[in-house]
Amino acid sequence: MSLDSTLHQKSVDLAKLTYQITGSAGSGHPSTGASLVHLISALLYTHMRHEPANPGHPSADRLVLSEGHAVPVVYAAMADLGIHYRDANNDLKPVTRDLAMTLRQLDSPIDGHPNPALGMPFFDAATGSLGQGLSVAAGLAVAAKLDGLDKRIFCIMGDGESREGQIWEAVDFIRDHDLKAVCPIFNANAFGQTSEVSPQQSADTLVKKLEAAGYEVLDIDGHQPSAIVEALSTHAQKQHDPEAAPVAIVARTVKGWGSASQQGNGHHGTAPTGEALDAVLEELSATERQIGAAADTPLKIPMLPADKPEAATHHAVKSFDDALKAFGMESVLEKGKLATRKAYGIALRAAGHAHSNVVALDAEVSNSTGADAFKKDDALASRFVECKIAEQNMLSAALGMSAAGKVPFVSTFGKFMVRAYDQIEMAILSGKPIKLVGSHAGATLGADGPSQMALCDVAFARSFATMRTQTGHPGMVVLTPSDAYQCYALVQQMAEYEGFAYLRTLRPDTEFLYGPEDEFVLGGHELLIEGRDLLILASGYMVHEANRALEQLDEAGIDATLVDMYSLPFDEEAIADLANENNGMVLTLEDNYGNAMGSAVADALSATGDGFTINQMHVKHLPKSGQSPDELLRYCNLSSEHIVQQAMSMLELSAT
């Protein structure tokens, strides 16, 4: 059993280094790492096909460490294997033992949790908010399947972590899409942060749950090298067998393996230092002798698979009018109006034809969001991923696809996108762009009522528009098209944009305001009417409501300027100039809760010191069902009449 003794040796070495690294940092989760030493040894030294000097190699097998707090044990292996990181100059360099000892320091790439955006291309996703890794792995597998790559994706999850429902969404998703390249590994070490894991997450129950979900489960001793290697080999064999069920591994492990002082409850997030650390290292040496650890067999990382992904192809995208013709939908133009959610579908379909790396994901509402147009196009259908009613898994899977070079457009009702806000934030932290599309946004949704209306979405998304990612992009660009032409153009921009964007589409039809010759850019705005008394800044549906108000304002002698604020961030200087040209009087209009576009305007203008007066109209109380957008806008004090009233009151005219 020389492979066994060698892997035991490697495991002890990694455990020691893990404690040394976390001891140096004074924090971290070494006891979790210790429960993983044999799994990490078997994976990184004997089984995973990867190139230490090229950790982002597109053909390499991948490891998603869903229980991100366990990362010091992976850093230990990286230091031992010389797996490369990216330094501040973006150069690839091997992680050394010395570098690993800088864990959690401000100027170190050895961050507290895995993060590709912080210098670690070995990882595809930032993890640390639990329960998301298996979905990321599934997304990586979808991309590999589309690219025809024989790539395996290993995902290590904690048992306590597997209480997160998202893991079971991913378990279903993997089965639905037959993603047998994913190898889910549950690290059943029986202890969480504050206490033992629930019997619902015991190894026994995890096995039963996975079997119920249709998996072949390999229930192994996670500190028995040959059992691990055999399980990984079984996965390798079964993954190409069309008749086989997906394989999952439940590895029974010991938290704090190898050192009794670190076992049991109460050792979750603590890193022994000083004498306590010395004692742990001695315990590990005793364990080393006891289990007959001996580096008597060479360990060899297997060769990379031969397949390489083909480069994405890009063709010129058709204009909206031409796309409609190509799709046999010219009649849309005659109507003179179209819901932006439907324009999204047409735009997505055109983008799919133009860019081979565009993929579309939807959560069982593609006939509502518009994504059906993509799904039902035979040439694109293979790139449509039905995620069923599980938004969290959908978003993390999109992150995995983005990490694998795809451009994922992810659609559902804007309201249901809220379900996945943590997953969206983790994707932003990872620096793996996703294009978000929330439909049926705002109060104009109407009949279905507030449980279906996206109302806080702009506030959330705009929060990220106030920060920059590692690539210098805004964390999010928020796009709120008011008409179909604009929506179409913005979707094409999103497809080519290298950052995150959130497109907010509407349920009701809106009249065409623009034509095929109009251009729109991320960060832009559209000056629709130029006046001098009052600057009205409106987004989405409210552009139309503002248009209706203009006539009445004109009658009342108010010469208003109207701008379609379709993007956040926007050109702050240009808006400030327009505000100054309108005596500093600004009225903002949006059909969501506040802390959104109006606040973005207030932020920008109040920083200039030029003395503007900004009134914000938005949804200020809980909406309800109603039969038309107009009814709802009246109920929310956002109708054209309310706009006129507010404008006149701002300008101190009587509203008679």
Added chain:
Amino acid sequence: MSLDSTLHQKSVDLAKLTYQITGSAGSGHPSTGASLVHLISALLYTHMRHEPANPGHPSADRLVLSEGHAVPVVYAAMADLGIHYRDANNDLKPVTRDLAMTLRQLDSPIDGHPNPALGMPFFDAATGSLGQGLSVAAGLAVAAKLDGLDKRIFCIMGDGESREGQIWEAVDFIRDHDLKAVCPIFNANAFGQTSEVSPQQSADTLVKKLEAAGYEVLDIDGHQPSAIVEALSTHAQKQHDPEAAPVAIVARTVKGWGSASQQGNGHHGTAPTGEALDAVLEELSATERQIGAAADTPLKIPMLPADKPEAATHHAVKSFDDALKAFGMESVLEKGKLATRKAYGIALRAAGHAHSNVVALDAEVSNSTGADAFKKDDALASRFVECKIAEQNMLSAALGMSAAGKVPFVSTFGKFMVRAYDQIEMAILSGKPIKLVGSHAGATLGADGPSQMALCDVAFARSFATMRTQTGHPGMVVLTPSDAYQCYALVQQMAEYEGFAYLRTLRPDTEFLYGPEDEFVLGGHELLIEGRDLLILASGYMVHEANRALEQLDEAGIDATLVDMYSLPFDEEAIADLANENNGMVLTLEDNYGNAMGSAVADALSATGDGFTINQMHVKHLPKSGQSPDELLRYCNLSSEHIVQQAMSMLELSAT
């Protein structure tokens, strides 16, 4: 089988009325309703103990309709039984057939989805964002158990809906806490919105998954009255058997039951009208004859259980100092500093002793959030609910507890609270207050890195601070205490407040700024230093950093005012006055992404037209790990030196 024939008759009648109601609205989901007619008939007419004239009776059995879009069939039963709603004057009145026909109209309480805040006390929670109902039911059951009430809670979920991971979090939670009063009913009608449900959500797989999770599963024909009644009776018997496993029902049903034209795919969200409606009604009449429907047995709603909940008791709450003494923690005072997360624990413990209805929930991190102090107090431990690592279930369970009269404090890392933003929004829509506590907030978290830092939390929560619920409260009050005394006082305010609040606590210790005599209120702020050159508005940790900057500013000849902005919303007039007293120069400081406190200030001041200059300092790029709050603040350009620099640049002084 006269009960069978009678329930068949009732089911046909409800199906017809459901189609009529949705036909009148021109929208809704009658085919889903039709799949539920037998379950609803058996429940509401023969099994559930409820009083139609008192739908919010605290002793009554409850129905949580998790698949909220099916609500028209419940409205049909309500109209038939005269179950009461609350009108605009808050008076209870029976739902009539005529009223039911106003479904989805603006002035009608018959809203598109169930919502207690929109006039329907029969429901405990707004549903319609899927997958949350079973958690709500579990929360209701926890409350009933605490109150010693023999109350059963029925929860109806869709099969497609059961893809949502949260349902499986609730399944585990129910088992962990032995909440056998909950009767989960899966409506397995095999069709979703766009297509058939996945085999992973088939009735067969649902049965297996529930069995794997430790349930006794009753797999029944959901259109066979006697089978339904028997299953419900089995649940009734087993719920008091301490040896029994929890019971769940998987009901195999037919979407569009009774009318062939509404069956199969493509009839999800469509309501037949006109001739199509007539045809459906004829089909239902044919079904009626075919199954021998006959109202030949009286149906009787069972009597309410005799138990009534005891009224909550309230005692005066101790001061922070006295609480520390009572808990044997006086030594805290000597140190002169304490992390607000720890102050939260002490405050929660004191609130628990003062108010018998205060309950605490935490997601396996109570030793980090401070909630341990409550959990480890023997007098309070029974009111501590360990939710394990499943934030979504935790928040919806808290909603259920709130609906049952409890005052739930829910804690986890602020970052992980993001996981449950949709559940929080649904609680706000429901009008059932929850006290949210997000710990380790902001960039000062330090070593663990950005995957553990709450950075967008203030933006999200503030979005709701810009709207009002049906009770006139802000959707959310955001509280960002800077010291332990303030935190303690605000927690006591939260315990007595009837709305939603989000308390944001810090990982590192902060020095005491206040004392036991200082008072703090929701909506308040604290003027710490009065100057005349520059108004510095800071929140949380940044109050301390601003304090450090003041000395240097003073040396530079800048006489700054410092305000601790611990609450959003705040007194806008008072802040505007202070800004005016400081030449209109305002600098805001916070350790999260933007669109937060600074934007709230910009919103308020820019509306006055007084011409302020507002510079906002906040986290503007992705943070990383670092070893101390100071390091992180420097990295994020938020150190006292950066504050001084920004202040001097605002006032156009050279920073030499």
